[in-house]
Amino acid sequence: MNIIIHPTYFPNIAHFVVLVKAKKVVFETDDNFLKQTYRNRTYVYGANGKLTLNIPVIHSQKNRQKYRDVKIFNEEKWQNLHWKSLLSAYRTSPFFEYYEDDLQPLFNTKSDYILDFNFKCLEVIYDCLQLELNTTKSETYQKTVENKTDFRHLVNAKKEPLKHFTPYTQVFSNKHGFISNLSILDLLFNEGPNALNYLESQTIITQ
Template sequence: MSIIIHPTYFPNIAHLVAIVNANEIKFEVDDNFLKQTYRNRTYIYGANGKLALNIPVIHSQKNRQKYRDVKVFNEEKWQSLHWKSLLSAYRTSPFFEYYEDELLPLFTKKVDYILDFNLKCLDVICDCLQLELNMSKTQTYQKHIEDKTDYRYLVNAKKEQYQNFDTYTQVFNDKHGFIPNLSILDLLFNEGPNALNYLESQIISPLL
């Protein structure tokens, strides 16, 4: 299957299920950047439940700004904050220490463009999953794609469509129960090497 999908900040389970089960991935990088999407947001499982990690970005004075052109606002120490949040949420998980050294550089080296950073995050995740992708980027924006399954709708965090994914053990299960479709980091820290098998076994519901 050939798909088109957005690169997002530590993609959620739905994004990774689509990516893992595709033979060819085209990343959408030429559309307009919109607020309140997974382009600069991911969700993890904190002690108090679902926790959003947002990357602050510099919004252009113009009405429209291409995804590929959006810069990160580094005046806020968001990288340090996000890493502390991950430590707090997952330091007791079975596999956090196993992946910690691979992930830490993403939170210590300066970031310029959100798109480049998201692709770098995905590269690291693929290394952790031992996954090789056949991927390319869009050169122009097309509203309708006929030769690929269009998963671009998954980027919308506010109109997220329910996905019936299998449960797995999460750190704070006993407090808040299972929370589905969190960042791939949640699955990775809890399931470790079994994460890829989990992703390959899941199915995404079609767009309603």
């Protein structure tokens, strides 16, 4: 299966289920940036339930701005906040310490552009999962694509996938139950080396 999909901030389970099953991946990088999408947010499991981690961006005065041109608003200390949130949420998870040294540099080094930062995060996750993907980037935006399955709709943070995924043990599940389709970080910290097997066992989400 050849697919086209958005590179997002620590993609959720639905994104990664699609990625691990794809033969070839084209990342959409030439579209317009839209608010309230996974381009600059991810969801994790905090002590009080579902927690949003949002990267602040600089919106231009133009009506439309290309995803690749959107800059991060680094005046806010968002990296420090996100790392503290991850520590609070996952410090007691089975595999946090196992991946901590790989992930922490992402929150210590500034990136200017949100798209570049998302690709850096993806590269680290590939290494953690020991996942090899055949990927390219789009060069022009096409509303309708040929010879690829279009999963770009998964970028919409307000639209949940059509199914829930198989439950796995989460840190605060005794408080709030299983929360489906969180960031890949939730799966990684809780399932560790089994995360890739989990992703491969799940059903592909279609629109």
